[in-house]
Amino acid sequence: MSLQEKLEHVLSESSATFGVVVKHLGTGEEARVRPEQYFQMASTFKVPILATLFRDIDEGTCSLEQRFRLTEDDLVPGSGVLKEFLPGADVALRDLATLMIIVSDNLATDKILELIGAERVDAYMKELGLQNISIKQSCWELLSVGAGMGSEKKGAEGFHKVTEVFKTSGFDSDSVIFQPTPENNVTTPADMNQLLEWIGTGQLSSQAASDGILDIMKRQQLRNRIPYLLPDQTVVASKSGTVGHVVNDVGIVYLPEEKGAFTITALSFGHASTKEGERMIARLAQTAYEHFVNE
Template sequence: MSLQQKLEDVVRDVSGTFGVSVKHLQTGEAASMNEDQLFQLASTFKIPILAALYRDVEAGRLSLEQRVKINEEDQVPGSGVLQELHMGMEVTVKDLAMLMIIVSDNLATDQLLKLVGTERVAAYMRELGLEQTHIHHSCWDLLSLSVGMVPQAYSRETLEQILAWEFDPDSIVFQADPRNNAATPADMARLVEMIATKQVISESACGGMLDILFRQQFNSRLPYMLPDKAKVAHKTGTLGGVVNDVGIVYMPDNKGAFSIAVLSKDNPTMEEGERTIGRLSRAAYDHFMNS
């Protein structure tokens, strides 16, 4: 059975809609489903931010060691740990990047976006040839829009409205729209492939990004059904019925590595989306290990 057939078998009876792009980095064998369809990125949009950050560090525009003070008005709800800590602390840019990826820290993400610039992240994706990767909103903006609010500066009242978590299903946040943070599985898989094969910025920058992606703490998707010998550098994303994971799976026994981007929508539960991603990853892994 071909890899394509194996992937199609996994999603045949699931409730959600999935876009998948898989490629063995050494042999070039690939398979995909809906890989050119736009999907809401959720927190996988933090990989493009990471790449743009390391580009700026390489250019000398930013330093990983420079310190950023975290204040009350920097609060962003949702995933992360910085919001739980003492305001007024100072953390390094490297700390922010680490937290953005490994625990999907929204406050850290928005601090990095202030340093790098949202428009500059989007422009860098164009420079890399990723024409279907659209980055427009910070985490604060996404969360505001998701509950039907026009994004505005931080206030305690606004924060409390967001924390009520009364989602507006008609919000653009929940649409796969180029005005949203959206991309195709093909673009996202290509981005992590370029990082894994050291085709962007510099070898050391790619090594730094991979080191962070390997430290991911949320491992109930791409790595979940894989044996311990497999190592995965990846970033997850979740927003309502959107359940995503994008990364590189490194296989044992000199079998190489493969890029895999799984973006989805309309999952009835997060757990169902996670199981499907885990099964897709395992199907690709078993196929390449037995090739």
């Protein structure tokens, strides 16, 4: 069977809606499922943010050595570790960028967005020709709107209120954030995978920028999707994302025995559980890995 047929066979066992693009960076062999459909990015939107940050570093408008003092006004619920720190901690931009990716830290993400601007991330994607990557909301905005508390102000009080909503009732499944339109944080699988390809082949703003991005993404600690069913020593540069019934993972998988690498973008919604989506993404990555290794 072709790679396309193999991936479609795996997806036939899921009741969720998936958009998937897989591409071998050496041979160009590719498979695409709903490549041009909009999907909510969830925390995979942190990859375009990281790309824009390294573009700015290339241009000298910011430095990874800059330090930022965290306060209660910076608190953001959801994933990450910085929300557990006592107010007053000084954190370098390099550490914010790393934590944004490897533990999907929402506070770190919003601090970076304060520095570079969500509108500039959106504009950079358009400059690259990625017209279907749309960045409109910070983590705080995404989560507070998703909790039905879009008017809540950021800060300690708002943080505790939104956190409590998630504990008791979770996301509003009818929230506007799940609408597949450019007014939200959305992408098509094709555009996200193109961004990954440029990162993986050193064709972003510079080779140094691409290398810096990959160095962080390869440190990923959340490995229960793309890497989960792959051999233990497999090098994977990835970023996952979850919000409500949306379960995503995107990344670059490095193959053994000089067989190259492949990009994989797996975006989805409509899962009965997060674990169901995670298992499906792991199987998609395993299927692609075995296909390329055995060619």
